[in-house]
Amino acid sequence: MKFHLMRTVNLPTDLLRTFITVIEVKSHTRAADLLNRSQPAVSLQIKRLEDLVGYKLIRQKGRTMHVSEKGEALAMHARQILRLNDIAMGIFERPDAEANLRIGLPLDYGVRLLQNEVTTLLHDNDALRLTVNCDLSRNLHEALLRDELDIIVALYQGGTPQFLVQQWREQPVWVGATDMSPDQFDDLPLVAHPAGCVYRQRMTDALRSVERGWRVVFSSPNIDSVQDAVRDGLGFTILTTPTTQQGMRPIMSDEGLPALEPLRIGLFYRQTRLGSWGNLVAERLTQTIENVLTYPPKTGVHHNSS
Structure with a gap:
C-alpha cells in the first residue's frame, strides 16, 4: 500500500511580518517605512502571500483598508508564528538597549x-x-x-x-460569603463591575436564561471592592481562580444558580x-x-x- 503525503506549504515569516505590519498600521506606505522596503515591494509581498494561501487577505476600497475573514483568521496564527520566531532569534541576539x-x-x-x-x-x-x-x-x-x-x-x-x-x-464559578445561600433571596443580590464587564454579562445572561430575578446591589470597577463586598455579605458574584479569596465559598450546582459559560x-x-x-x-x-x-x-x- 502506498501512502501519499499531503503537499506542505511553508509560510515565509518575512511575508507574514509584512502582512501583519500592513494591517496594523493600515497603510502599505507606512508599512514600507517601518520595514525599510519600498511600497511596491510591500504590495508584492502581500500578493505573494495571497497567492500562496489562495485567498484574498486585504481589500482596498478607496483609502479604506479591509481585512477579509480569511485574513483575520490568518492574522492570529501569523502573530503566533512571528512570536515564536522572534523568541528563538532572541537566543542569539542582545536585547534592545531599552x-x-x-x-x-x-x-x-x-x-x-x-x-x-x-x-x-x-x-x-x-x-x-x-x-x-x-x-x-x-x-x-x-x-x-x-x-x-x-x-x-x-x-x-x-x-x-x-x-x-x-x-x-x-470556568467561572458563583461565589458568596460563607454564611450566605441563594435560596434566602427572591431576587438574587449581585455584586458586579460596571455595565460592559464580561463577568457581569455572564451573570445576567445566565440568570435571564432560567428566569431568575436579580438586582445589582453593589457595583465597582475595582476588583478589591467587589471582593470585599462579597465577603461582607452584600451579594453574589462570579469569579475565577485568580480572584477567589478566603471568606468566600463556591455556590454548588444543586443550590439553584444557573450554569455559566466559560470565559x-x-x-x-x-x-x-x-x-x-x-x-x-x-x-x-x-x-x-x-x-x-x-x-x-x-x-x-x-x-x-x-
Whole structure:
C-alpha cells in the first residue's frame, strides 16, 4: 500500500511580518517605512502571500483598508508564528538597549497576579520601561485599537478580535460569603463591575436564561471592592481562580444558580511595537496565566490573591 503525503506549504515569516505590519498600521506606505522596503515591494509581498494561501487577505476600497475573514483568521496564527520566531532569534541576539512599552491589564481577571509579574520584570530589568494601565477589558480593547496600548491581557466575548495572539478559557464559578445561600433571596443580590464587564454579562445572561430575578446591589470597577463586598455579605458574584479569596465559598450546582459559560481570556498585542523586550513581557504574561489554568484549586480550597 502506498501512502501519499499531503503537499506542505511553508509560510515565509518575512511575508507574514509584512502582512501583519500592513494591517496594523493600515497603510502599505507606512508599512514600507517601518520595514525599510519600498511600497511596491510591500504590495508584492502581500500578493505573494495571497497567492500562496489562495485567498484574498486585504481589500482596498478607496483609502479604506479591509481585512477579509480569511485574513483575520490568518492574522492570529501569523502573530503566533512571528512570536515564536522572534523568541528563538532572541537566543542569539542582545536585547534592545531599552524599551518603552504600554501594558494593559484587566481589572476583571487576575489583575493582582499579572501586576505582580509585571512588577517583577521591572525590578529585574533596568532597561525596561513600562506604563501599566489597569481597566475593564472592554476599555483595554478600545485603547489598543486607538494605538494607546501595545500589549494587553483582556477578556473577550468570542470570535477572533483584532490583535489576538493567544487565547485561553477558564470556568467561572458563583461565589458568596460563607454564611450566605441563594435560596434566602427572591431576587438574587449581585455584586458586579460596571455595565460592559464580561463577568457581569455572564451573570445576567445566565440568570435571564432560567428566569431568575436579580438586582445589582453593589457595583465597582475595582476588583478589591467587589471582593470585599462579597465577603461582607452584600451579594453574589462570579469569579475565577485568580480572584477567589478566603471568606468566600463556591455556590454548588444543586443550590439553584444557573450554569455559566466559560470565559475567554486573550493576549493581544501590536507586532510592530513589540521588539525583544515586548516578547519577554508577552512570554511572562502567558506563563502567569497558564500557571493558574494548569493548577486549578481543589474543591473547598480558596486562593487568596491579596
